[in-house]
Amino acid sequence: MKHLITLVLVALLYQLSNAQVDTTDYQRAEKFLSTNLSKKYYTYWVSPHWDKDQNILWYSNYTSKGTEYVKVNMKTLQKEELFDHVEFAKQLSEQTDTEVSPYSLPVWIKGINEDGLIKYSYKKKNYTYDNTTNTITEVDTPDKNPRNYSQSPNKKITLLISDYNVWLKKDEQDSVQITTDGTQKNGYGVTPSWMSVKNIEDEGDHLLDMDINWSPNNRFAIIGRYNRTNARNLYLYKSLPEKGNRAEVYSYERPLAGDSLTATIEYYLFDAESNSIKSMDFEPITTFLTYGFRWDTKGNKAYYMKYKRGYQSMDITEVNMLDLSKRTIYTESASTYVDPMTSVFKLLDDGSFLFVSEKDGWNHIYRYSTQTGELLNQITKGEYVVRSIEHVDTKSKTIYFTAGGKEKDTDPYLPMLYSVKFNGQSVKLLTPEKAEHSISIWADKNVFVDNFSTIQEPNIAVLRSLKDGRVLKTLEQGDASEIIKMGWQAPEPFKAKGRDGKTDIYGVIYKPANFDPSKKYAIIEGTYSGPQTIRAPKSFRRGLLNDDTPLAQLGFVLINIDGMGSAYRSKAFHDVSYKNLGDIGGPDKIVVMKELAQKYSWMDTTRVGIFGHSAGGYDAARALLAYPEFYKVGVAAAGNHDHRAAKAWWPELYMGYPAGANYDEQSNYYNADKLQGHLMLIHGDMDQNVNTASSMRFAAELIKANKDFELLIIPGKDHSSTYYDKYVIRKRWDYFVRYLMGVEPPKNYKIK
Template identity: 30%
Template sequence: MDALHSMKNGQQYSVLNFDRATRSTAIDIYDYKTQKKVETLVSASNIPELDYFTDYTFSNDEQKVLLATKEQSIYRRSSLAYYYVYNINTKTINRVFENKIQEPTFSPDGSKIAFAFQNNLYVKDLASSTIKQITFDGEKNKIINGIADWVYEEEFSIVRAFDWNKASNKIAFIRFDETNVPEFSMDIYGKALYQTQQVFKYPKAGENNSEISLHIYDLDTDKIANINVGKTYKDYYIPRIKWTNNANVLSAQYMNRNQNELDLWFINAEDNTSKLVLAEKDKAYIDVTDNLTFLKDNSFIWTSEKDGYNHIYHYSKNGDLKNQVTKGNWEVTNYYGYDDERNTIFYQSTENGSINRDVYSIKINGRNKQRLTATTGTNSAAFSADFSYFINTFSSATTPPKYTLHSTSSGKLITSIKDNDKLAQKLSSFKTSKKEFSTLSVNGNDLNMWMIKPSNFDATKQYPLFMAQYSGPGSQSVANSWHSTNDYWYQMLAQQGYIVVCVDGRGTGFKGAEFKKITQNDLGKYEVEDQIEAAKQLAELPYIDATRIGIWGWSYGGFMSSNTLFKGNDVFKMAIAVAPVTSWRFYDTIYTERYLGTPQNNPSGYDENSPINHVDKLKGDFLLIHGTADDNVHVQNSMRLVEALVQANKQFEWAIYPDKNHSIYGGNTRLHLYKKMTSFINETLGDKIKEPKPEQKVESQLKG
């Protein structure tokens, strides 16, 4: 159900559908209750100007729709595209701008569109088709207006750094001055005689960030005001801006560079005064979210880990705590919204176990909590505009995704929308193994674990063990949800005679702040200890061959697999590291300093647990893989690790994928990559099942 949008009437929703026969896209409207298609709102097949479109956005009144076509990716979240405005009443279409642009956004009254082009902001009046340029100093690798720089996009998960006020007459935006941010360059080899270079600003840990400033453009006066809040910040971030329901009051979140203090400011755009409404502090760090919601009276809903678990809070418009809405030793994992008619908040949480997700409703006063989903696994909701219905997406380790319609008042199932029964039937013809969930007691903690055994598993035999993990701060790899792409690979490895295991160690998420933030200032210490100890415990199982244990990971997981092979050289026989961080000194400011501080203030935290400093410990087989066009974890990480291994006279295998980014894909690339990794596993861990030692065999028979 691609690009699902609930219509304002609360009774219908739209989705983006692709017609394979005509190779065109359409926005189709469906009735919630009957699940019948009401109409096709717009189809590319009827618009000569468009071959297809890949995304759409409605104006608030749903009389206009913005269509994106010929999208061109920039970084992880950013893209350029041609955009068209389709008028639903007149059935006419007009291009927003002659060139590809970024982040076009309707004004709340639907009369205008603000967008970014070549680092400057523009506003188009849709009635007159006139375009006004707002900023003029935008320049590549120097000044960006209203669009996030690389590190904000990657680590704060934003691209659009501007926002319309409710009256559609003011635009707040963040200006990024990248002038003093160090540049990083990547060779792009392509197919020409000479390679080219991609040069961009990338602040590595401890280096200069963009100098940021907050501004408000007034459409009525055509003037830009510089905003200064009532506190002097030396080195800071503005990860979020959002207008309140008062058209003259802007909210802005200011965060110190260490990211353990977050201030919420209310700024009056009429007189440029500011008020500090909320100030959060944490001994480790504070996560930035999109959960801030303003109610009609400008009181607001906020989420915080301040009691040790992520929960929902209600504050007055002056920042006084009115109520902690949710409480308990579990995490709120998604905030869906607030129904002001019923004074009810809707959210997703781990109340049914940290590997599961359920949808709940609760009154804003914290009473009348109700579980709205009944099936154990991963449930997520998309609510109708009036909160009368929700579409539940459910999956588990044994059930492919299915979409069902429910009543919000009771959670009662109304009808099934889509299921994946055909997929389930198809998979039933394959020899797949059940993903077994359990916990493993490691270093004083019960760690979540899954295990996949060969379908013809025989407890009297011994199998090589292959461990998968990511292990990054706040992440989760052990979840009761349908297969990820890698799960099919793990099933294939199980077919070949491997036992595949995944353990979420300390530092991962959804088990409370203390469990997650124990790795603060020491990334790679406790996580590595847990993987090594988990491997030792698993090696004691009679059906695990302790001499054939391997581990792999990608990105943070590659950092981990390298470390565990080096530091756990008496436990692991082999490791595969894909696109790994090999020294945290090479990674960006926002992510790295959130967990380690700066290298100037915490050099030991950077160096003691970085793989590049432990190459002398390598005994087993090591495969290192990287893409040369990785703008996130630069290939510099692997090149420096290679040099360190060579100078330590350590033999290893490595593979470089030209012009491939952090995801390493395109054409046959993924197929080649996974074939290479599979071959390496077979060569180093072997594909033959061993008979257990005589005493193990006897013990197994006695237990059996």
């Protein structure tokens, strides 16, 4: 009875202010799906390829007529077609015996060879196209590199992995076996691919990835040896078998948060001078805690970066390959965590290294002596966040980096490019536009391509001087005119105060189609609380192509808010989520939405829904459990509903190790009895990232608590494909229309 009364009240509220949702609304929403809008957003991005021999940059460009290939002469800055598309299509039509469109070429353009010929591949074969004579020539296609061998930089030495052992081949000599004690459980140079799943009835191993790291001097190779004795499996039940009627069971090796026993890695050194391999005497370490080796320019020393379980400490160790002596040159620890998602270790050729750290409360660049480990100086300082190191010029002692929040009165999430000297002086802003900037540097020419946009202004791609940021040439300007004609409205950015009344919180609002400020609209929050990223878009493309845009076409207000605990702000802001992922930034989001509703009378905070995928799926369910007085409807897809059911590194980074009481407190399993609103759980039965058992176990707890909810398992879908599934999209629309608007959606609407 209570459920029926709620539905009636919601329906009455909605009918007082809005029209019925019908097939026409769904058809409009379908037009605004990312897959459809992306076909109407033209010249939106330049991903440059630099060709030093031809002195050009070239790129593919999506236009209203299709894909064209463009080159820019770096001497004259003149822009023209990379080749004659019409003639090339004509030649391809003859070659393939099919009709080929000039701007829909069925080939992969690889670049230009030393003779100025266009290199491309078609159906796994390689060809060249002579743009002057309009001739196509097939060239030798080398065997595709198998996953079991690795070549030295000079291509003269090959290390092969066969039956988990190392074999050596030099030049034209026969292969020689180097190790004999490798086994599947403790093998050299290979580890199961992260996303590999295997039918348990199939013989053999998982798909394996190589782990062989060559020195630049061609003498040494570091080889990982993976001890999988303690590796544990997760399983997937494939309801749609490849053939027959028996469902199939698939397995994959995956450590979970809190596991005391895991697969480990040790390192061995191959020396090409003696054709020998020996242990580097590293203590075995859990595989997800190692971040690999960096070589010095001579190739006789390598630097090893690793973390401890829980990520509260990391160190960098120097290894001398000539005698395998070791010394720790840098250690960092924190009471919360040292974040590998923001830390950057960059070895320089002047006897120093750079490390990006949050240790002063903001993410900044520090420079240390490689010889002594001594801090030489802190290069960047202030209340802003270094986002990346794009390039280091050791000759001029200049670092090029992106950062957000350095400029006053600017959204702190917008990365801009700067240059700074090693001594921290002469800081220059090279991209002054208040926009999200994506950078691609050609250091040899002292230029870079800058793609920049806001959520309201389409992308502009320009070629700039690396010296001062001066625009040398505008390459492309994004064209969204067709989308605007469809009635699309750009999302609106906002800033408001968070839970403490002091901290600025940022987000965006999508107004509903046919917006009428005199009406009341239900609110849907799209969520992904991080902590390694943010949800609110900052670029035009992300603001346009997402799950929020079509929902707004159904008559909802869509909102994204990045609350405390998410990324790209101060360390204190970030640490709010430490051992506290269940917070999901909720207190900030609720305060902000209520504040906005006071400003905008058309926002109805009595009808708030939320949806998300993966960690966002956890958020959506958690919102209904932790803040039931505010969030009324949730759609949770592929959610990791207990952080001990997720891949180990992510929860151990943000929730701590070992898995303590905070895991119970913030588990959706343990809080299932708190559900009051309407909840739909969605999961693919082949999800190898967040195992399907996560939603199934949460469902079991909801059943135990006698709670009404919906569970939708999508057969044959993995983690990412569930996100894009058209049936899932439609069911999400239906759920919000039914329970936030209080009306029945069109029955069995099919997204085409």
